[in-house]
Amino acid sequence: MSSGTHAASEADPVGAEYVDGYLPDDDVLAAARERAAELGCAPLAPGAGATLRFLAATLGARAVVEVGTGSGVSGLYLLRGMAADGVLTSIDVEPEHQRAARRTFVEAGYPPGRMRLIVGRALDVLPRLTPGGYDLVFVDAARIEFPSYYDQGVALLRRGGIIAFHNVLAGGRVADPARRDPETLALREVARAIREDERLVPALLPVGGGLLVAAAG
Secondary structure, eight states, X not given: OOHHHHHHHHOOXXXXXXXXXXXXXXXXXXXXXXXXXXXXXXXXXXXXXXXHHHHHHHHTOSEEEEEOOTTSXXXXXXXXXXXXXXXXXXXXXXXXXXXXXXXXXXXXXXOGGGEEXXXXXHHHHGGGSOTTOEEEEEEOSOGGGHHHHHHHHHHHEEEEEEEEEXXXXXXXXXXXXXXOOHHHHHHHXXXXXXXXXXXXXXXXXXXXXXXXXXXXX
């Protein structure tokens, strides 16, 4: 591939819009996005959500951890990809977010037994979960804490499980060497750590502002 073609592929807003419109929101997702706006949350883009659902379905995921519940947009994508008896464990510091997410899941027809919503700081909750007991760990919370979520999240994965981080490109800031703020540095750190971790098979996907994924070998 020529350098010109590669450069063009990196900045394609029309293509990104097409990806997000490929699987449009249904009424439940649309309502969840409205609640996210009311709460001041930034919900997962449809393309990134579809990717999460695909990963959960490919894994036949029965146990998933989500860091950052929001209004339930990402959780709904995960539940829709998981096995019929799968349980989503979702952690958030804001009780209001979890109430909104619970409403989303109920509207989508999921019984309470399919979800475990935990109010608390993820860095305190994750060490209490079962090591090696999860198929998928999805992180969409404070980006400055991503390196710590990486350390704890990988420990939760079974062999072949996947960890995923949302919006790691931060609107292009990560690729700009002039940006040295703490959040950008944390994102670069987690990207480097995952790339260099010999236990993992990583990929950086150009959806949802950058979805960094890695499979545990």
